[in-house]
Amino acid sequence: xxxxxxxxxxxxxxxxxxxxxxxxxxxxxxxxxxxxSTPEEVQNVLQKDxxxxxxxxxxxxHKIRRRNSQxxxxxx
Numbered sequence: 693x694x695x696x697x698x699x700x701x702x703x704x705x706x707x708x709x710x711x712x713x714x715x716x717x718x719x720x721x722x723x724x725x726x727x728x729s730t731p732e733e734v735q736n737v738l739q740k741d742x743x744x745x746x747x748x749x750x751x752x753x754h755k756i757r758r759r760n761s762q763x764x765x766x767x768x
Contacts, residue, residue, distance in 0.1 A: 696726065
């Protein structure tokens with residue numbers, strides 16, 4: 693988690709870095725969530741062609757978090 697946070701901090705202020713574990717295996721699930729302070733910082737990350745950390749190429753997806761009031765189905 694610290695390596696991810698350190699890497700992505702070059703693009704802006706990282707508010708949260710969450711790397712979930714698989715309870716059965718004890719290993720990381722091969723994905724994480726990074727939250728930045730501003731949308732501009734997210735754009736800084738997305739503008740770079742490729743991201744490589746510890747020899748692995750990272751695939752990025754931009755997800756906008758919706759609030760419960762914005763969801764069609766409250767159970768989403």
